[in-house]
Amino acid sequence: MKWLIASDIHGSAYWCEKLLAAYKTEAADRLLLLGDVLYHGPRNDLPEGYAPKQVIAMLNAMKEDILCVRGNCEAEVDQMVLDFPVLADYALLCEGTKLIYCTHGHVYNNAKLPPLRNGDVLLHGHTHIPAWEDHGSYRYLNPGSVSIPKEGSWHGYMLLEDGKFIWKDFEGNVQHEMEL
Numbered sequence: 592m593k594w595l596i597a598s599d600i601h602g603s604a605y606w607c608e609k610l611l612a613a614y615k616t617e618a619a620d621r622l623l624l625l626g627d628v629l630y631h632g633p634r635n636d637l638p639e640g641y642a643p644k645q646v647i648a649m650l651n652a653m654k655e656d657i658l659c660v661r662g663n664c665e666a667e668v669d670q671m672v673l674d675f676p677v678l679a680d681y682a683l684l685c686e687g688t689k690l691i692y693c694t695h696g697h698v699y700n701n702a703k704l705p706p707l708r709n710g711d712v713l714l715h716g717h718t719h720i721p722a723w724e725d726h727g728s729y730r731y732l733n734p735g736s737v738s739i740p741k742e743g744s745w746h747g748y749m750l751l752e753d754g755k756f757i758w759k760d761f762e763g764n765v766q767h768e769m770e771l
């Protein structure tokens with residue numbers, strides 16, 4: 592199973608289109624979204640091509656491919672317009688005996704860990720900054736943001752296949768690689 596992992600689209604149709612093009616090019620099997628899908632949020636400027644209705648149409652057209660968790664910008668009204676569940680606090684992926692705890696990052700993060708066993712992974716978005724931090728007993732990973740990257744990071748996403756994570760930007764450059 593090849594996963595494409597992305598976060599924090601924030602209603603940008605321009606960057607959502609790039610994400611879905613990458614999903615096709617990468618020939619991934621499923622798309623994992625780590626929240627903040629439609630609304631730009633009061634802390635952010637409007638991203639390029641802000642058009643939530645277009646993002647709704649693009650994502651609903653591929654709802655069978657999507658696994659999504661709730662961001663701090665998701666509200667009940669977002670669930671009314673999206674045809675796949677977006678209000679779960681977390682989702683779990685398993686790679687061998689290791690568990691990847693997927694969440695947005697505003698509830699569970701390095702400061703407030705979910706229950707993890709040695710070697711598990713905490714995967715979240717929210718900061719808009721890509722991360723691959725080794726904390727000894729667990730690793731914290733972040734794909735960064737699709738539309739509003741912060742601290743000089745890139746517009747991009749992550750891949751997970753056969754226990755290997757790859758961070759990429761939308762120009763197709765590999766930014767980082769890591770074995771689970």
Ligand SMILES: [Mn+2]
Nearest residue numbers: 599627662717
């Ligand atoms: Mn966000």
